[in-house]
Amino acid sequence: xxxxxxxxxxxxxxxxALLEDYLSGELSGADARVxxxxxxxxxxxxxxxxxxxxxxxxxxxxxxxxDPGPGFAHMVMARIRAAEEGDGAAGxxxxxxxxxxxxxxFVVSAxxxxxLLVSYNAGLGHRLQPTGPQVRPIDSMDLFAPEPAGAPANxxxxxxxxxxxxxxxx
Amino acid sequence: xxxxxxxxTLPLQSGERRIDDRExxxxxxxxxxxxxxxxxxxxxxxxxALVAGILHRPDDVEDVAQQVFLKAYLGIKRFDQRAxxxxxxxxxxxNECWDYLRKKKVRPLVYEADLSEEQVSRLDxxxxxxxxxxxxxxxxxxxxxxxxxxxxxxxQDRQLLVxxxxxxxxxxxxxxxxxxxxNTVKVRLFRARGRIMETxxxxxxxxxKGHAASAANRKE
Numbered sequence: 001x002x003x004x005x006x007x008x009x010x011x012x013x014x015x016x017a018l019l020e021d022y023l024s025g026e027l028s029g030a031d032a033r034v035x036x037x038x039x040x041x042x043x044x045x046x047x048x049x050x051x052x053x054x055x056x057x058x059x060x061x062x063x064x065x066x067d068p069g070p071g072f073a074h075m076v077m078a079r080i081r082a083a084e085e086g087d088g089a090a091g092x093x094x095x096x097x098x099x100x101x102x103x104x105x106f107v108v109s110a111x112x113x114x115x116l117l118v119s120y121n122a123g124l125g126h127r128l129q130p131t132g133p134q135v136r137p138i139d140s141m142d143l144f145a146p147e148p149a150g151a152p153a154n155x156x157x158x159x160x161x162x163x164x165x166x167x168x169x170x
Numbered sequence: 171x172x173x174x175x176x177x178x179t180l181p182l183q184s185g186e187r188r189i190d191d192r193e194x195x196x197x198x199x200x201x202x203x204x205x206x207x208x209x210x211x212x213x214x215x216x217x218x219a220l221v222a223g224i225l226h227r228p229d230d231v232e233d234v235a236q237q238v239f240l241k242a243y244l245g246i247k248r249f250d251q252r253a254x255x256x257x258x259x260x261x262x263x264x265n266e267c268w269d270y271l272r273k274k275k276v277r278p279l280v281y282e283a284d285l286s287e288e289q290v291s292r293l294d295x296x297x298x299x300x301x302x303x304x305x306x307x308x309x310x311x312x313x314x315x316x317x318x319x320x321x322x323x324x325x326q327d328r329q330l331l332v333x334x335x336x337x338x339x340x341x342x343x344x345x346x347x348x349x350x351x352x353n354t355v356k357v358r359l360f361r362a363r364g365r366i367m368e369t370x371x372x373x374x375x376x377x378x379k380g381h382a383a384s385a386a387n388r389k390e
């Protein structure tokens with residue numbers, strides 16, 4: 001958006017718009033008379049008006065942009081059709097998108113479940129392998145070995161165990 | 171709007187009456203593709219001029235102008251016709267230009283503002299005579315020289331001068347499409363004229379000094 005550049009034309013500020021109208025030939029009647037009287041007596045406005053008139057001669061000597069030609073409208077319409085077809089394809093893709101997404105989720109979940117099942121099966125199988133009864137050959141010395149001492153059941157058994165240990169030392 | 175379904179031949183002249191923009195807009199809003207194509211044909215030149223005046227980058231003008239019409243097509247159903255179609259379209263064009271410049275992070279193309287002695291003397295001939303060059307090639311060449319000189323001006327001054335004096339937009343149109351007060355446009359235009367002449371005189375003086383220096387060198 002154009003902003004004021006702070007440049008001053010040299011003309012009286014309140015007459016600048018009026019001078020512009022005069023240049024464009026849009027000033028008539030009383031306005032034209034008042035303005036004309038002013039810049040005939042005001043050197044600054046007179047100079048600014050001459051300057052502006054010279055700029056008109058300069059700028060009017062330039063060729064305006066050329067018409068893009070009849071092909072332009074066809075290109076615009078082709079671009080519009082392409083955009084619409086693109087939108088249509090995107091719309092069709094959008095219609096299937098939930099199903100595709102659901103399908104992928106299903107595939108991922110199923111793969112995870114199968115993986116879990118296989119690993120669980122492998123681990124459980126290892127643990128459930130038949131071990132059979134553990135048979136140990138009987139050593140003859142085992143027959144005479146004392147029964148392994150169990151935990152004392154009450155206070156008197158504890159005292160008995162202490163007494164046995166004392167006898168064994170002496 | 172279904173473009174392919176509505177590509178019918180539009181009787182653009184009904185007897186003596188030429189279908190006006192309002193009617194074409196209404197038909198476009200109802201999906202008549204041919205009506206929109208006619209709107210493009212009618213306004214393409216001015217949109218092109220407007221975009222060229224703002225961007226000052228000839229290579230990108232066509233692409234941006236096409237984008238303007240695409241946006242207009244997509245938004246035409248929301249256009250309530252309270253303003254003229256042209257005003258609405260030109261506003262889209264101006265916004266598209268600002269967007270383009272912002273996205274590309276470029277300022278309009280700046281030429282090397284120095285002009286050759288020959289170019290300056292050509293401009294001098296134009297300023298001191300009341301007869302502008304008549305042939306298209308001479309005018310096109312003058313446009314190139316002027317574009318170089320105008321690029322030395324602040325962007326807003328350049329745009330206003332080009333759009334008003336070269337591309338032929340009125341003060342009223344500029345005020346509407348740039349969202350400015352009419353009086354503000356007039357004052358800015360008047361000041362911009364002063365600035366371009368100041369730039370021109372500077373170029374003229376430096377070219378004159380260069381000419382004098384080269385003449386002195388030749389004498390020696």
